[in-house]
Amino acid sequence: MVLFLSTFINKVDRKGRVSVPAPFRAALAGQVFNGIVAFRSYRLPAIEGSGIDRxxxxxDSIDELELFSEARDDLASxxxxxxxxxxxxGEGRIILPPLLAEHAGITEIAAFVGRGATFQIWEPDAFTTHQQEARARARANGATLRLRRPDE
Amino acid sequence: MVLFLSTFINKVDRKGRVSVPAPFRAALAGQVFNGIVAFRSYRLPAIEGSGIDRxxxxxDSIDELELFSEARDDLASxxxxxxxxxxxxGEGRIILPPLLAEHAGITEIAAFVGRGATFQIWEPDAFTTHQQEARARARANGATLRLRRPDE
DNA sequence: TGAATAACCATTGACGCCCATAAAAACCCA
DNA sequence: TGGGTTTTTATGGGCGTCAATGGTTATTCA
Incomplete structure (x- = not known):
């Protein structure tokens, strides 16, 4: 199973390249597309990342919505x-498109943040701030989670 | 699996030719017809595109509608x-028929917009506007989608 | 025979691919 | 367990190839 864990800080070189952390690459190994898929997060100044299989x-899920419906259209767009x-x-790097880098405020360094089935890419300082807020919120709300049983 | 992702902006030359983005061509490789199928979107000022297999x-789907029904007739037409x-x-370009170009308001440049199993062709500014609206709607409606499990 | 379309060629700039190096991690063996 | 060795990562740079674009010539059809 694909699982992205931990946080890694890497440099962005002058050509806009960043190494994807080796453990993330290992998690993506064997997929049809040798790379990652990335898009701007709706709510956060971050880049959402995953493998092509996702x-x-x-x-497939969207294909099940009614053809030419507005909901389908909105999601696709x-x-x-x-x-x-x-x-x-060859070295496991990607080129960060300017549009994505700007959205996340990334210039020199990028933080790869594991989120289980997916990961995010942040400007490191922005992520630190966000993480602290998230922790505070979780504590305040007493966030809990029911664990899914393996065969469920 | 065929998957059209991302947005690519290409020029339309004075002969009405546009390059189909290389990744899209790669997704279409191996189909019986070496090209794309395009028709006017009936809801949007855009061109719907896909491979012939779609x-x-x-x-097949339309065939399942009742013979001689109005809905079937409308869709077919x-x-x-x-x-x-x-x-x-030879260079992976298509010629944009004037009828389609006019419907989408395309003159000098065209945006190829990936939509998963299909794609659309837009006048770039019109698409930007549409995308922003779609984003806002998606957020407002809390548009969600239950992700299919891999083995489902 | 003319107009529209298809095939062919030429340019340039971005990107993929290769090599080199240094640091860090993993490994091994005494 | 500690020190030394090997392997893997992260990072930097150069170069060749291909994609996008523009133009010219051939070909088809009315």
Whole structure:
């Protein structure tokens, strides 16, 4: 199972390239597309990342909505239109498109943040701030989660 | 699996030719018809595009509607009668028929917008506006989608 | 025979691919 | 367990290839 864990800080070189952390690359190994899929987060100044398989599943789900309906249209425009396929070079790097980098405020360094089935890319300072707020909120709300049983 | 992702802006030359983005061409590779199928969107000022195989599937779906029903007739008229087969030239370009270009308001530049199993062609500014509206609606409606599980 | 379309060629700039290096991590063996 | 060795990562740069674009010549059809 694909699982992205931990946070890694890497440099963005002058050509806009960043190394995707080796553990993330390992999690993506064996997929049809050798790279990642990335798009701007709706709510956060961050980039959402995942493997291509997640997009394929998303496409299947959307295909089940009524053809040419507004809901379908909105989802397609906001998700697929904005998604970028970023392939790995021989060293496991991707090129960060300017549009995405700007959205996240990334210039010199980028933080790869594991989120289980997906990951995010942040400007490191922005992420630190966001993480502190998230922790505070979780504590205040007493956030809990029922664990899914393996066969459920 | 065919998957159209991201948005690409290309020029339309004075002969009405546009390059179909290389990633889209790659997604279409191996189909019986070396080109795309395009028709006017009936809800939006845009051109709907896909590979020929998608049209075959659409035909099957429409075949399941009641014979001689109004809905069936409408779909057949608005889609199949309006569909254009646009073949690639040696460089992977198509010629945009004036009827389609006018409907989308395209003159100098065209935006190829990935939508998962299909794509659309827009006048870039019109698409930007539409995308912003779609985003706002999606957020407002709390548009969500239950993701299919891989084995489902 | 003329107009429209298809095939062919030429340019340039971005991107993919390759190599080199340094640091860090993993490994191994005494 | 500690020190040394090997392997993997992260990072930097150069170069060739391909994609996008524009133009010219051939070909088809009315």
């Amino acid at each position: 997009m394929e599943r998303l496409s 906001t998700i697929f239109a904005d998604a970028h396929q970023l392939s790995f070079d | 049209m075959e599937r659409l035909s 608005t889609i199949f009668a309006d569909a254009h087969q646009l073949s690639f030239d």
